[in-house]
Structures are given as structure tokens and as C-alpha cells.
Amino acid sequence: MNYKLIFQLSLFGLAMAIATVFWIPSNIEPIYWLIIFIICAYFIALKSSGKYFMSGFWVGITNCIWVTAFHIIFAHDYMANHPLETEMLAKMPFPDSPRLMMLLTGPVAGIVSGFVLGLFAFIGSRILQKK
Numbered sequence: 001m002n003y004k005l006i007f008q009l010s011l012f013g014l015a016m017a018i019a020t021v022f023w024i025p026s027n028i029e030p031i032y033w034l035i036i037f038i039i040c041a042y043f044i045a046l047k048s049s050g051k052y053f054m055s056g057f058w059v060g061i062t063n064c065i066w067v068t069a070f071h072i073i074f075a076h077d078y079m080a081n082h083p084l085e086t087e088m089l090a091k092m093p094f095p096d097s098p099r100l101m102m103l104l105t106g107p108v109a110g111i112v113s114g115f116v117l118g119l120f121a122f123i124g125s126r127i128l129q130k131k
Contacts, residue, residue: 064110
């Protein structure tokens with residue numbers, strides 16, 4: 001696996017971590033992630049010499065670390081800018097500890113996004129190999 005590429009592509013996750021705390025509302029966030037996943041899958045398929053799925057998976061996990069860390073560090077700002085998520089966090093098992101809930105749910109989202117990005121990268125590798 002190309003660890004340098006994985007780190008470089010995870011910087012999209014760092015940018016999204018900052019942007020989702022302060023600027024990007026949750027209703028359009030998936031559009032940004034889809035664009036990022038397509039770009040990452042393309043570069044993984046282009047620059048990796050194999051293990052496309054695992055490379056995509058690890059980019060997703062690394063993105064999760066960035067996003068979860070920033071959401072926890074800036075929890076007050078995140079919750080102020082995301083009232084629906086704040087309401088949802090209040091209904092979860094630890095309503096008095098939103099940071100703990102972010103810490104528990106972040107890795108789940110990271111694993112799911114890692115699988116999706118891994119599939120995108122694998123499919124992208126097959127498309128680029130045909131050309």
C-alpha cells in the first residue's frame with residue numbers, strides 16, 4: 001500500500017473536518033463527500049500498484065480520525081451550527097456527553113465510509129485497467 005498517498009488523500013478529510021464544523025451544513029455534506037470519494041478513488045486506482053480496496057478503506061479510516069477529532073475538539077461550534085445533529089445526540093444513550101457520543105459513532109461512520117471508498121477505488125481500478 002502507498003501510505004504517502006493514503007495520508008495525502010486523507011487531507012480531504014482534514015479539510016472536511018474543518019468545513020463541516022464551521023461552514024458546510026449537514027444537508028449538503030454528502031455531496032462533498034461523494035465528490036471527494038470519486039477523486040480519491042481515481043487517484044488510488046491511478047497511483048496504487050494493488051490493494052485498491054484496502055487503500056480506499058484506510059483513507060476512509062484516516063478521514064474518520066480527522067473528522068471525529070475536529071468534531072470533538074470543536075463540539076460547541078459543531079453543535080451550534082448543526083441543530084439537527086444536536087437534537088439527535090440528545091436522544092442517544094449519553095445525552096449529557098455529546099463528545100463521548102461523537103467518539104463512539106465516529107469510528108462506525110469511518111468504517112462504513114472506508115468500505116464505500118474501498119469499493120469506489122476497486123471499481124475505479126477496474127475501469128482504468130480496461131482503458
